[in-house]
Amino acid sequence: MHVTILSRHRLLLATIAAWLGMSALGAIAQVGGLPTNVKHTDSSPEWEKLREKLFPGRSMESAASMVQLVVPLRAAYGASVPVRIVSKLPQSDNLYVKRITLLVDKNPSPVAAVLDLTRELGQADFETRLRVDEYSHIRVVSELSNGELHTDSRYVKVSGGCSAPPNRDQLHNIGKTFLKVPEGIKANEPAPVDLQIVHPNDTGFEMNQISLLYIPAHFVRSIKVSYAGRPLFDAELDFSISENPALRFNFIPGSGGEIKAEVVDSKEGRYVATLRVP
Amino acid sequence: MPEPLQVADGVYMFLGAKGEVDPANLGRIGNAGFIVGESGVVAIDTGTSRQHGEDLLAAIARVTDKPVRLALITHTRQEFLFGAGAFRARGIPVAMHRRAANLMAARCENCLKTLRRQLGETAMSGTAMFKPDIEFEASHTIDPIGRPIEVLYFGHSSGPGDVAVLDTRSGVFFAGGLVDNQRIPDVQDSDRPAWLAALGALPRLPLTAIVPGHGPAGPPGLVDSVRRYLTDLERHMAELLQAGVPLSGVAEAAALPAFSHWDRYDSIHLRNASIVYLQLERESMFK
Incomplete structure (x- = not known):
């Protein structure tokens, strides 16, 4: 093949034209390979199995009347997908949310969190961040104090390809736990609290890039939170929770006291944080 | 071919x-x-x-x-x-x-x-x-x-x-x-x-x-356009973090109009925004 030598200017025009031409081709191309027509409310084979194991023989309401799962439409980064659980009822004496289970169908360990709740929360809303390995449903199951189960789900597509290498530059800070009241407080109204723990939350599936050995699983497995000595919730967690686990929850400020978070990880590391309010 | x-x-x-x-x-x-x-x-x-x-x-x-x-x-x-x-x-x-x-x-x-x-x-x-x-x-x-x-x-x-x-x-x-x-x-x-x-x-x-x-x-x-993108991205994410925008709001607020005509703006840019936001958040925890 004979190629004439182009001036730099003509060369640039030529390559840009080729680039634009490819874009036109790309526009009519059908995306294939991965499922794209899945609905948020669909089931999955993984969920059918989990459901039978976790809630055998129990009926489940899925009209989002009592619990709603909110995930940004564009969950861009699979290592840390922000999710919000919204309860449609207050934590009142006669009816309240007793337990919340959060799941990611396709993850190797799908049960991300089981939260056992008290009425002291005021409002059983939570936010956290999840690892989502591939296209998957995220589900929440909310169990009320009368035994009813309510569920909601979102189908999440995270951009594929290679995942980020784990960040391991802060191991000396592991377990550092922060509590923050980001929006201020009003007496007797539920107020949000942010809890974040410095922790790699290693899954056991990542390889160390220097030694090429698997990094052993090491993750936060339980958090107990209380206010003024009264429990707000107990959380059992797994490595489907992102690195540096973050949790937003509510409490009802009373006459003052201490918010206390007790954290235990899978290697029996124990960490405590407290925050005096107001 | x-x-x-x-x-x-x-x-x-x-x-x-x-x-x-x-x-x-x-x-x-x-x-x-x-x-x-x-x-x-x-x-x-x-x-x-x-x-x-x-x-x-x-x-x-x-x-x-x-x-x-x-x-x-x-x-x-x-x-x-x-x-x-x-x-x-x-x-x-x-x-x-x-x-x-x-x-x-x-x-x-x-x-x-x-x-x-x-x-x-x-x-x-x-x-x-x-x-x-x-x-x-x-x-x-x-x-x-x-x-x-x-x-x-x-x-x-x-x-x-x-x-x-x-x-x-x-x-x-x-x-x-x-x-x-x-x-x-x-x-x-x-x-x-x-x-x-x-x-x-x-x-x-x-x-x-x-x-x-x-x-x-x-x-x-060309080098300058990449530098500009990286510095604009970091500045914008620092502003969002400072303003208390949560991670769940980052995708909505990530826009950098100067780069919106670049290929993969709808995908890689959104992921970049989350990644830089999380890095800055982590850095802020160690301050």
Whole structure:
């Protein structure tokens, strides 16, 4: 093949034209390979199995009347997908949310969190961040104090390809736990609290890039939170929770006291944080 | 069939497709290139699949009958890696930075699995993980073809083992992961301050043109657009964090209109925004 030598200017025009031409081709191309027509409310084979194991023989309401799962439409980064659980009822004496289970169908360990709740929360809303390995449903199951189960789900597509290498530059800070009241407080109204723990939350599936050995699983497995000595919730967690686990929850400020978070990880590391309010 | 575009005398590039990996573009979204010397050819990057590697070799053979002596892989992204098998099957050694090779060993089994699912078995047939024949640590000059070529390592910059390739005769610079043109650069593997420092050092090199990792070739000034994107991204994410915008609001608030016409703005830019936000958040926890 004979190629004439182009001036730099003509060369640039030529390559840009080729680039634009490819874009036109790309526009009519059908995306294939991965499922794209899945609905948020669909089931999955993984969920059918989990459901039978976790809630055998129990009926489940899925009209989002009592619990709603909110995930940004564009969950861009699979290592840390922000999710919000919204309860449609207050934590009142006669009816309240007793337990919340959060799941990611396709993850190797799908049960991300089981939260056992008290009425002291005021409002059983939570936010956290999840690892989502591939296209998957995220589900929440909310169990009320009368035994009813309510569920909601979102189908999440995270951009594929290679995942980020784990960040391991802060191991000396592991377990550092922060509590923050980001929006201020009003007496007797539920107020949000942010809890974040410095922790790699290693899954056991990542390889160390220097030694090429698997990094052993090491993750936060339980958090107990209380206010003024009264429990707000107990959380059992797994490595489907992102690195540096973050949790937003509510409490009802009373006459003052201490918010206390007790954290235990899978290697029996124990960490405590407290925050005096107001 | 990939079409070689001449960048300078004896220097060619293959322009990758725009957009996401899909069956229509066969995942061939990265650039590749080659340099023809007195006695042979050095190939730069190897494509997405075994077949892509075969097609690149066939395209090179239509330009010159000189033998390909070496394939250099600039960085650890699937669209530059997995054609290596085609080269190695012909006894052409494949060279990579040691850290790029380690990153590939640590995670690319998964990339390959995902590619197979996205593109299908036929498109990916014969494609396998590999270990490079040559691993190196530092910048060095090679001359297997009677034309000196500099392999430049700037430390962990756009990625841990990212290198660039400079053809000293023409001044054409194959930038690998360091520079993309009209395409959002991916910050996922980067050390951003070191990346910016490397970009800052490039104008001191005798460059005449840049062949980026993605997008068309351009003048040395391309470096500035990447620097601008990286600094604007960081500034904007610092503002969001400062304003108390939660991670769940980052995608909605991530807009950087100056770059909205770049390829992959709807995907890589959103991921970049989350990544930089989380890095800044982590840094703020250690203050």
